[in-house]
Amino acid sequence: MRTGPFAAGAVALVLLLTWIAFRGMSAELDDWKHASTVLEKIETARNMIDRDVLSARTGILRNYDSIVREVGVLRTNLERLRADTGDDAEIGDAIRALQDALARDEGLIEDFKSRNALLQNSLAYFVVLNRNLEGQEQYQGQGQGRDFAGQIGRLAAAMLRLTLDTTSGSIAHVDAQLEVLLITSIATGNVVAAQPLLEHGRMLRDQLPATDALLRNLLSSPASGHMEAVQGLIEERAAAAGAAAGMFRYMLYIISVLLACMLVYLGAQLQARARALRFRANFEHTIAAISTRFLSSGSADLTSHVDLALSELAACIGADRAYFVDGRTAGVYQWSRNGVEPAPGWPERARLLAAAFERGDNGTIHVPAIRRIARATTGARAGREIDRGSGDAIDRMADAGLHAWLGVVSSNAECPGGILGFDALRPGPMTKWHDYGLFRMAFDTISAAVERDRLAREKERLEAGLQQARRMETVGALASGVAHNFNNIVGAILGYTEMARERVPPDSRLAGNLDEIRLAAERALALVDQILTFGRRGTSQRKLMRVRDLVDETASMLEASLPPRIELRIRDSSGDTRIPADPARLQQVLMNLAANAAQAMDGKGVVDIAIAGIESKDAVRLGSDELGPGRYATLTVTDRGRGMDGATRERIFEPFFTTRPEGNGLGLATAREIVREHGGAISVRSAPGEGTTFEVWLPCAIPESRPSGSPPGRQLPPASLRGDGEAVLILDGDGRRLLRLEEIVAALGYEPVGVTRAEEAARSLGRPGFEFVAALICQPRSSAFEISALLRREAPDLPIILATTSAADIHPPVLAAAGIREIVHSPVTAAELARALSLCRKSQETAAGEASWGTMATGPLSPTE
Numbered sequence: 001m002r003t004g005p006f007a008a009g010a011v012a013l014v015l016l017l018t019w020i021a022f023r024g025m026s027a028e029l030d031d032w033k034h035a036s037t038v039l040e041k042i043e044t045a046r047n048m049i050d051r052d053v054l055s056a057r058t059g060i061l062r063n064y065d066s067i068v069r070e071v072g073v074l075r076t077n078l079e080r081l082r083a084d085t086g087d088d089a090e091i092g093d094a095i096r097a098l099q100d101a102l103a104r105d106e107g108l109i110e111d112f113k114s115r116n117a118l119l120q121n122s123l124a125y126f127v128v129l130n131r132n133l134e135g136q137e138q139y140q141g142q143g144q145g146r147d148f149a150g151q152i153g154r155l156a157a158a159m160l161r162l163t164l165d166t167t168s169g170s171i172a173h174v175d176a177q178l179e180v181l182l183i184t185s186i187a188t189g190n191v192v193a194a195q196p197l198l199e200h201g202r203m204l205r206d207q208l209p210a211t212d213a214l215l216r217n218l219l220s221s222p223a224s225g226h227m228e229a230v231q232g233l234i235e236e237r238a239a240a241a242g243a244a245a246g247m248f249r250y251m252l253y254i255i256s257v258l259l260a261c262m263l264v265y266l267g268a269q270l271q272a273r274a275r276a277l278r279f280r281a282n283f284e285h286t287i288a289a290i291s292t293r294f295l296s297s298g299s300a301d302l303t304s305h306v307d308l309a310l311s312e313l314a315a316c317i318g319a320d321r322a323y324f325v326d327g328r329t330a331g332v333y334q335w336s337r338n339g340v341e342p343a344p345g346w347p348e349r350a351r352l353l354a355a356a357f358e359r360g361d362n363g364t365i366h367v368p369a370i371r372r373i374a375r376a377t378t379g380a381r382a383g384r385e386i387d388r389g390s391g392d393a394i395d396r397m398a399d400a401g402l403h404a405w406l407g408v409v410s411s412n413a414e415c416p417g418g419i420l421g422f423d424a425l426r427p428g429p430m431t432k433w434h435d436y437g438l439f440r441m442a443f444d445t446i447s448a449a450v451e452r453d454r455l456a457r458e459k460e461r462l463e464a465g466l467q468q469a470r471r472m473e474t475v476g477a478l479a480s481g482v483a484h485n486f487n488n489i490v491g492a493i494l495g496y497t498e499m500a501r502e503r504v505p506p507d508s509r510l511a512g513n514l515d516e517i518r519l520a521a522e523r524a525l526a527l528v529d530q531i532l533t534f535g536r537r538g539t540s541q542r543k544l545m546r547v548r549d550l551v552d553e554t555a556s557m558l559e560a561s562l563p564p565r566i567e568l569r570i571r572d573s574s575g576d577t578r579i580p581a582d583p584a585r586l587q588q589v590l591m592n593l594a595a596n597a598a599q600a601m602d603g604k605g606v607v608d609i610a611i612a613g614i615e616s617k618d619a620v621r622l623g624s625d626e627l628g629p630g631r632y633a634t635l636t637v638t639d640r641g642r643g644m645d646g647a648t649r650e651r652i653f654e655p656f657f658t659t660r661p662e663g664n665g666l667g668l669a670t671a672r673e674i675v676r677e678h679g680g681a682i683s684v685r686s687a688p689g690e691g692t693t694f695e696v697w698l699p700c701a702i703p704e705s706r707p708s709g710s711p712p713g714r715q716l717p718p719a720s721l722r723g724d725g726e727a728v729l730i731l732d733g734d735g736r737r738l739l740r741l742e743e744i745v746a747a748l749g750y751e752p753v754g755v756t757r758a759e760e761a762a763r764s765l766g767r768p769g770f771e772f773v774a775a776l777i778c779q780p781r782s783s784a785f786e787i788s789a790l791l792r793r794e795a796p797d798l799p800i801i802l803a804t805t806s807a808a809d810i811h812p813p814v815l816a817a818a819g820i821r822e823i824v825h826s827p828v829t830a831a832e833l834a835r836a837l838s839l840c841r842k843s844q845e846t847a848a849g850e851a852s853w854g855t856m857a858t859g860p861l862s863p864t865e
Helices: 003-025 029-056 065-085 089-140 145-163 167-188 191-217 223-296 299-317 348-354 368-377 390-398 435-503 509-535 547-561 583-600 646-651 665-676 735-747 759-764 780-793 812-818 832-845
Strands: 321-325 332-336 365-367 406-407 419-424 543-546 566-572 579-582 605-616 620-622 625-627 630-639 681-686 690-701 729-731 750-757 771-776 802-805 820-825
Touching: 003 223, 029 065, 029 089, 029 191, 029 223, 029 583, 065 089, 065 665, 089 145, 089 191, 089 223, 145 167, 145 191, 167 191, 223 299, 299 321, 299 332, 299 419, 299 435, 321 348, 321 406, 321 435, 348 390, 348 406, 348 419, 368 390, 406 435, 419 435, 435 509, 435 735, 435 832, 543 547, 547 566, 547 579, 547 583, 547 605, 547 630, 579 583, 579 690, 583 605, 583 630, 583 665, 583 690, 620 681, 620 690, 625 681, 665 681, 729 735, 729 759, 735 750, 735 832, 750 759, 759 780, 771 780, 771 832, 780 802, 780 812, 802 832, 812 820, 820 832
Parallel strands: 566 605, 729 750, 729 771, 771 802, 802 820
Antiparallel strands: 321 332, 321 419, 365 406, 406 419, 543 579, 605 630, 620 625, 630 690, 681 690
16 A cells, blocks of 8 residues: 555645634634623723722822722733734724723823822811811910801811812802901911911812813713724624634534544554554553552552552563562562462572673563573573573573563662562463563653652651741741831830920829830830841841850850859860851850850859860751751850750740740740851750750851951940931921921921922922931832932032931941931931931031941841832
8 A cells, every 4th residue: 555645645634624623713703702801801991990080089099009000901901902903904993093092091090190199188288287277276265266267167168068069169169268268367367377278278279170170081081982993893803703613613523524434444454453552552551550550659558559560560471470679779579479489589689690691672681481591502592692601690590490581670870780570480471572661661660659759758858857947937037027017116106105205294103104115115126126136038247256256255245144143154175266257146146045044044053155166077967957067166055954855945946935934935046047047057955954055056267367356336425415406307208107206306406397208308408598417318228328319419418317127238338328327226216316416416517528427226127128
């Protein structure tokens, strides 16, 4: 039979069926349906914009994020609609008309956002000013003050009517009330107090009608008509595509019937050939079933599944014994037919005998007629050549009672010695087997299952080791996020407490209560700082220093903080061992460990700190961490206190776990995180009644030739911390926080000028009659430097104070380049801000250009960005 024409006809038929199937699936119909769906999304987004615009006008919607998001949805879906409709000119014209209408609407939306924002802000100020003026006039009681208060109420009622009805009558009524209020304020001497209210009233009188007119123009957009036109065109195209698809599906059905008749004829022709492949198919099916069982089984079922696999493979080829030896672990799996006992020393001897044979295809060795080969004297081999070196191996197989043997040896250099073997103790199918590739597949399947089981056990071991680290990482991130929000709440409590304290007599009971509130807030801030330190992620500023210097600096602080009956002993055998360290953070580790030791001894005893240098040639496991070979500095803190049991030792490094009612459970968790950040590890040894030993390992560095210490920081000069009425510019985007900062600055004796935007701050610097002593920026660090640069352009010599929750990762040259003289901790406290403002006053009295760096916020600070 000539295959050329048949192949050409088959290819042509396949192409024809493919084309008809493609047309029958009607990809065009799907495209039109998708285009219709996209158009519905555009209409939905347009309706949502109308809803949000109306909500924004009534003041329900506080920001325009949803409007911006919906405008983006409009743009995206409009591009998708254009792509789905393709090159259809008529629909393209309709889409362009729709796009123009939506572009017009987008311009109106932008104009509305600007006008509405101005309207809402002015309305809010109008309400605040109205309430303040009404409250002030209530105390005047009668006469002209009562008339002025009444006119304020009438103006508020007219303005409320205008917000609901912007017709000419309402506008005229507001104009009349504004005029009457102006006359009344002149008559009562309240012109200055009424002026802001009048200004905002006039602004509302102008903005409310203009905004409503813009809103009516937006709601009467022609976009709806254009969308209906596009929808009609899409539905026409979809109907045409559906009709064409139905015709092609009918054609496909007819051709399918013809092909079914042809397949029946070809099936009869192939039946004979299928019998020849049945044996191979059964074997492949067996391998597939074995592979499926391995994939779905667990480690506990591995041995039984391997034994079952060996029995099934042996049944396919007529073997009496089957075995698998894992070359990596020397594990043995074997199966024998009923009544057949394994040969002595088998299958270990099979591994040795296999080395004497030459490997065939895919690493297989097949000896089909062992007894006949053993009797041969001329070296003739049945079906293949066996060299003289294999003669002894053949004899030993014959002595073991084998008729035939088939083996597959490992071809993986990383796992030598693995073997899959089959023994035939009687003549049978094994003597006629020649398809060795399937046996390589069987070997790889079993080997992969055994290796996967080994890796699974190794994975379980590694996961158990990493479980604690993952849990602490998650808890650290959660604690950090909660602490940042809690920091702002505590800051507000502390700020308002300080302002209230200034307004009460020093020796009153209320002053004592406020002092207790302030102390509680400060303790809360200290706890927040400790949580932030635990949850901090990132690199710290480190320097090279001697371990003994670090311990000596910490010892001086410990002697002042530990109970008087605690003796501190230091033993040093480290010599000149140096480590790259963040001194403040490592001091915190030693302080926590020493404090725990003192508490474990109930405030009486000896805390022993031992310093040593260790050279490790092998990996070292400390707790759940493992350190590689290298040189390390060790810090060992030992006490003879109560000690801990095993359950407590397992949990002492967990965050928020504590055995003391007054503890917070972050000391040891933070210590371990700090040690890990330095590339080290920490472990604990303890038993009840035998004390506790904490051992800290830190990687050493090559000693430097110059001292690693840095000169002590400049101390604050003694000066008065209160101002003399100097102006201070305050920039904070949070209005409520800005009011609190203004009160704190005013309480310190300065004149606060608060703004919420950088442009307002720049304009304030140019106002005549204001000489600012400093500018306080309370903005995220990502924008604070840009704002500082803007202020420096307006006033180059103005000292700038930055309020931030973190200064640990800001380099002084970066601050100097931005013109920032001082840094205070956020939330701002009166005492710290007073010191910073005092330094700014001093800096303006010194020669121009002197860089004055103020007191940084103490304690562990964590970045907010």
